[in-house]
Amino acid sequence: MTGSEGGHRVTAYGDRAVLVEAADPAGAPGLHAALLAAPLAGQVDLVPAARTVLVLLDRPVTDRDLAALRGLSPTGTSRGPAPDPLVLPVVFDGPDLAEVARRTRRTVEDVIAALTGAALTVAFGGFAPGFGYLTGLPADLHVPRRATPRTRVPAGSVGLAGPYAGVYPRASPGGWQLVGRTDAVLFDVDRDPPALLAPGRPVRFRAVG
Numbered sequence: 001m002t003g004s005e006g007g008h009r010v011t012a013y014g015d016r017a018v019l020v021e022a023a024d025p026a027g028a029p030g031l032h033a034a035l036l037a038a039p040l041a042g043q044v045d046l047v048p049a050a051r052t053v054l055v056l057l058d059r060p061v062t063d064r065d066l067a068a069l070r071g072l073s074p075t076g077t078s079r080g081p082a083p084d085p086l087v088l089p090v091v092f093d094g095p096d097l098a099e100v101a102r103r104t105r106r107t108v109e110d111v112i113a114a115l116t117g118a119a120l121t122v123a124f125g126g127f128a129p130g131f132g133y134l135t136g137l138p139a140d141l142h143v144p145r146r147a148t149p150r151t152r153v154p155a156g157s158v159g160l161a162g163p164y165a166g167v168y169p170r171a172s173p174g175g176w177q178l179v180g181r182t183d184a185v186l187f188d189v190d191r192d193p194p195a196l197l198a199p200g201r202p203v204r205f206r207a208v209g
Helices: 025-037 063-070 097-104 108-117
Strands: 002-005 008-012 017-021 043-048 052-057 086-090 120-125 132-135 150-153 157-161 164-167 172-174 177-181 202-207
Touching (some): 008 063, 017 063, 025 043, 025 120, 097 108, 108 177, 120 202
Antiparallel strands (some): 132 164, 157 177
16 A cells, blocks of 8 residues: 655555655655644554654554545644744854864854754654754755764764754764754653654754853
8 A cells, every 4th residue: 555645655554554755855844743733543653754754553554544644735733832942052162163164164153153043843853762853954054974973972962964953862973063062861761751852843052151
């Protein structure tokens, strides 16, 4: 059971889930928002990714579900008022900050101003529990990953890679360009929800000393 309409592809994923694949990464957040605003009957969870949304149901998938998803318009918005942005305090002293400024032909101060002025959104989670891929960077701040990844990136490091910004929730290897650090706790199993950066959440960086 596979088909596409309106630029996105719909595929039954087992007997109780459907994978909706956007035509390009920019369309995935809109599909996710539309399914939050108008969920399918029996919809129990959504798992957004770079260009897909996995729709989990509490019942078997039907042809009616597939037809509804094929006709889904990726222009929906979340129910209720938009949440306030999550403000993350960031010390902008990352080891790659000067390199990012050089690559983007900005001063370090201009890079910081652009990052703190950007209206970011958590597009999806991945890589590690609590890691959110943030979209909304100015196009000229899209920088490549490091040619050689670091063997250890400290927890709380703020990095850039391609169109995304992100914060490492725990120490791990990584190849993102590190521009700063925050002491925010990104993931806590004793918190509800455990992940601070949930998909769809608006985020702002605030420069601190």
